[in-house]
Amino acid sequence: MLAKALHAANEFLRVNAIRRMLAIVDVRASEIAGLVAFAAIFAVFEGVGISLLLPILQYAEGGQTAIIEGAGAIWDALRRLMEFAGLPVTLPVLLLMAFVPILMRQVIFYLNAWYSAIVAGRIGVRMRMATLDAVLDADPEFFTRQSAGHLVGIVVAQTGLAGAAVLAIIRQLTVTFLMLLYVAILLALSVPLTMVTLAFAVVVSLVVKTYVRKIRDFAIESAGVTQEMIGKVVERLGMMRLVKLRHQKRAESERIGAFSETMRAISVKQARLGAMIEVTADPLLMMSAFVTLYIGIDVLGMTLAQLGLVLFVLSRLNGKIKEFNAGRQAISQNMAGLLLVQETIADAEKSNTIRGGEIPFEGVTREIALSNVSFAYPETRAADGSVESAGKEVLSGVSVTIPVGSFTAIVGRSGAGKSTLVELLPRLRDVGGGSVTIDGTDVRRFQVGSLRRGIGYLTQDAMLFNESVRENLTYGLGFEPTEEQLRVALEQAYATFVYDLPHGLETRLGDRGVRFSGGERQRIALARVLLEECSVLILDEPTSALDSESEAYIQKALAGLHGTKTIIVIAHRLATVIKADQLLVIEDGRIVERGTHEELAAKGETYQRLFETQLLA
Structure with missing residues (x-):
């Protein structure tokens, strides 16, 4: 070196x-x-x-x-x-x-x-x-x-x-x-x-x-x-x-x-x-x-x-x-x-390979469609030119249609490609092959900024700054919300507990929100996403690290949003997604099963194994 x-x-x-x-x-x-x-x-x-x-x-x-x-x-x-x-x-x-x-x-x-x-x-x-x-x-x-x-x-x-x-x-x-x-x-x-x-x-x-x-x-x-x-x-x-x-x-x-x-x-x-x-x-x-x-x-x-x-x-x-x-x-x-x-x-x-298009994104009116999508991580090399990791294909031949206002759940083992799949929608990554379209328009034709503002994304680890609750809620919002808008978003996310804090919305959260429990951090992060008034909501493992009470709050929030937004949830804990309109089971980068919980519980082999494993646990 x-x-x-x-x-x-x-x-x-x-x-x-x-x-x-x-x-x-x-x-x-x-x-x-x-x-x-x-x-x-x-x-x-x-x-x-x-x-x-x-x-x-x-x-x-x-x-x-x-x-x-x-x-x-x-x-x-x-x-x-x-x-x-x-x-x-x-x-x-x-x-x-x-x-x-x-x-x-x-x-x-x-x-x-x-x-x-x-x-x-x-x-x-x-x-x-x-x-x-x-x-x-x-x-x-x-x-x-x-x-x-x-x-x-x-x-x-x-x-x-x-x-x-x-x-x-x-x-x-x-x-x-x-x-x-x-x-x-x-x-x-x-x-x-x-x-x-x-x-x-x-x-x-x-x-x-x-x-x-x-x-x-x-x-x-x-x-x-x-x-x-x-x-x-x-x-x-x-x-x-x-x-x-x-x-x-x-x-x-x-x-x-x-x-x-x-x-x-x-x-x-x-x-x-x-x-x-x-x-x-x-x-x-x-x-x-x-x-x-x-x-x-x-x-x-x-x-x-x-x-x-x-x-x-x-x-x-x-x-x-x-x-x-x-x-x-x-x-x-x-x-x-x-x-x-x-x-x-x-x-x-x-x-920096992501290039924006010219069309402003104004939300989903019909459907999101993935057609024969493939993706592989690029080969990485060390400073001396040696290969540190070979290019790995994580998605192959993925095709699915997600209707507007529906609740779609993605399940599967760790490393199956679930997170990579949803990252293609806001273009955190671009497809290697195939296409991702919204209402028939390839996502690569949308302006990157407007596309990402129109897609709410909640990760497993709530991303919070060491700033006040208000500053975290309005981060990257693009407009100054009214107190009523803040209250509605907090109510939808079951996060009104912030009003009981010593300084209310002006209370600082600590480094990465360390002063709050995992469930509280997750609900504050969800309120921030909802405040954006996005038409698509992606939740990546939102309850995997939460206790039963916090998980119940997230489930209630999803139930209240069902039908008003196009919801995509990645979940290991299947109780969170039992009421989904469609479940996609991914294994080795491919969709191997799809259907409702009832359909897959009755005939889906991979889903049955996942479900039974969690029941035994």
Whole structure:
């Protein structure tokens, strides 16, 4: 895995990959232009300030205004301005005039830092939203390959690193711009000294490159450890009851501590390499200054004023070289996060195969029909390309008609394909063969959003957020329900007990509704589905984990809805579906029996076995 990540990181450094990430986070041309413009204006004031220093130094050295009068257009303009203002041409006045562009440079520096922070914030938000959008659009198979903890780490932690890497790349452009400015000024002052400076800069770059590569390798390793640690923490927190029951507190603490220790060791190595860059680069840059000083005095015979200006520009250039190397280090340290985000987005986009149609779904008026439907899970591969699980066919030749307003039950052993079958209706999955139609229209022609809003789906584990009852009931509703609408939905779901809670509908449910029993959670979830006023209601194992009293409430709710909605129920506990209009018995992905409870109890072999097993139990 690490070898693959290293290879991918090297590939990622190519220009096309960087362009792709800039496109993903939607780095606008105006933002890049703004950063470059600030750098350019900063460079202009920097250049003007530096250009004013040489005549000032020459004036201070010789004390003759004639030197200034022939110093160029800038000084001619300043001299005329001083004459117009009645200012004498003295050293204090000249220094004040030179100070103005330096002051303006610092103002631009402040504005640039402020704008950079704004752009950095925008990049971080867009990076996180692009990642989250890609993940939310992905098909269910994507989530079988990725753990919740891994995705939490990507969206929360790695997107921050990725945004920092993108911003560092953009900032390198502005630093490069200023470096070129200083090189141009040095060339104007002395070509030989510029060549010496560039030679040392190349040596520094080659030395730093070795350390930067090692820093990138450690950053990739650190990102992998971080992801694994976040995954373990999220998983263990979700199974805290098991951790306590198995008395594994110490073991889990030691496990997370081992990850933390590994990250600490990697951080120390990165810090040591960063220090090595400073230790190696600074003496080389200092040596370049000494060599420049020697050549300027002994070889070129430069005046003290000229040499002083060269050394000043050289110090500014060396500062930018160090900043450029620090930028390379920042990119390398954050590149692993950028790589992980890119891989996650690419994987999610690849698995997003559900494409919506143009027709809005307005409910069922005649029937739902499945014609010769087949479905197989795709083959999954590990990071090294090996097959983790072969493609498995779970549905084959399924054909059934479900009349509007009817109650259809689907029964069978675990793994028979029941849940996969009902997931085809709201297009959580798409058929591999055959068709699913509603009133003669293939479901693939409907708009995905309107289709899913028109199909209520209640799972075995009630999906509730750690928010108030009201927020859970209205989640994704699309409109603000009245108190009467809320009351009716709660009554239909036999969930009016929420009004007796200390804060009524404003009571928080706790993580995944942990403050309530399984039956209470299921009834709240059912009320949410009913509030949508959907025409199709799918219940996947709604009572399998409930006690008899809670099951009775769900049965009453179904009885009250019978005839008003098209109901499809998957059930292991057959008592829930005895009154269904039709029962479908699925085995090995095929419908092997169908009929009413009475018909199947009398002649259905598979159904009889299931029924008798539950009676004996």
